[in-house]
Amino acid sequence: MPMTLYAHRLSQPSRAVEILARELGLEYHFHEVDFAGGETRTEWFAAINPFQTVPALVVDNEEGDEADGKKAPLQLAESQAIMIHLCRTAPDREIAQRWYPGDQDIVRCAQIDQWLAWYHGNLRRFDMFHHIMNLHMTLPMLKREIQATLLQLLQDGLKPGLATLEAHLEQHGSDHPPTLLGGEHPTIADLAMGCELYQIRAAGYRFGAYPQVAAWLSGLASRAPFRAVSEEINALGGEIQTQEGDYLAFDAFD
Structure with missing residues (x-):
């Protein structure tokens, strides 16, 4: 095929x-x-x-x-x-x-579908990376304006979603990295949301105020396919951190 x-x-x-x-x-x-x-x-x-x-x-x-x-x-x-x-x-x-799981577990599927639906209005909606790239490429005199007028609004908008995700993950105490449904193995909902937040983590943003989110994201990022496919965003993120750290509010979620 x-x-x-x-x-x-x-x-x-x-x-x-x-x-x-x-x-x-x-x-x-x-x-x-x-x-x-x-x-x-x-x-x-x-x-x-x-x-x-x-x-x-x-x-x-x-x-x-x-x-x-x-x-x-x-x-x-x-x-x-x-x-x-x-x-x-x-x-x-x-x-x-x-x-x-498809028809093998319709309840688990419904839970995955729920998080996929939630993701669009609460995480994807506040995608910051487009403006991070604009800040990265623009003249120094405009960088602080982009942070204040564009990125700050998205950072503030993302915080309620992070708080919801943190509270949900905290309910599942375990010996393995947290996942959305509490099991050891992630789902496609973990993957969709994880790639979204990893985009700004690669650029230098931290999630100190959301330790469960940080642990969940680190667990996903430790998987070999995730590491391999993320090489380009990691390289660009490293470049952004080196050149733009004075303008980007990397501590926005600490």
């Missing part, structure tokens, strides 16, 4: 999908899409994903309408839909069901 992942490793949802593909032992071709340079708005990409966002997945020989004797490929957008599909179709069912 050959598949191509159209993505970029500085995109949080793109990394979540690629990490999951590696966790599931799936083979894929990675096609980097320059979303910042407008490549998602080109005609060729819109034919793959009319939503014009990364990631997108194309899977050959899936069930579908036949054209010229060949089955049409599956073209799928939206990271969470892609992750659920990968878990439903991965050959290693035991591993896949740890991430998203």
